[in-house]
């Protein structure tokens with residue numbers, strides 16, 4: 001396979017998907033988008049589960065894997081690490097920098113992403129399903145506060161450096177699309193000036209900006225809508241149990 005063969009990105013325009021298109025643009029690696037409409041259930045198709053057994057996008061298939069054979073990778077953190085190694089960019093220039101990148105990447109993957117995901121669920125989607133607001137309050141408060149705490153962690157970190165790990169890295173690519181949800185999470189970036197400046201600094205980079213906008217034409221259902229489509233997507237996404 002030629003070194004220029006495009007990487008297939010199994011993608012839907014959500015924060016986790018955007019991490020990968022930002023990285024691919026910044027790394028200047030060729031890729032093509034394979035849409036996975038998660039609101040319609042594409043993530044449960046056997047051909048997708050074969051590359052992403054957790055029925056979540058993003059996933060990639062690189063036709064030109066390390067041994068020259070195709071390789072698939074799922075989980076955004078694993079994909080970003082793979083692409084950093086593949087391109088030799090944005091993963092840290094030495095062992096010390098790589099440790100910093102790894103720490104902040106893990107911070108996003110294990111903290112910011114899941115916490116904001118649950119906050120989104122309790123604050124914006126659950127009220128469409130659970131009419132008793134008292135039942136939602138504990139979860140809403142818990143995840144609002146945790147999101148706020150994590151924004152504060154990033155704020156302190158960014159006070160004396162340009163990017164999370166020092167130089168621009170995959171940790172920034174992972175974090176930016178989640179911070180971009182701040183309004184719908186009731187957070188005010190004016191309360192976090194260093195984070196706000198970082199947010200603008202990333203977006204001002206032409207390739208970063210291109211990557212974050214990929215897939216806009218696919219459209220995506222607002223899960224908080226009253227439409228039939230949104231109701232069906234909520235049923236598909238929020239009613240999952242073991243599929244053995």
Ligand SMILES: N[C@@H](CCC(=O)N[C@@H](CS)C(=O)NCC(=O)O)C(=O)O
Nearest residue numbers: 014016038055056057058075076077
């Ligand atoms: N930990 C995963 C999370 C990926 C994830 O949650 N993807 C969502 C969209 S943002 C998804 O594919 N959801 C499909 C589903 O819930 O069935 C990663 O970082 O890649």
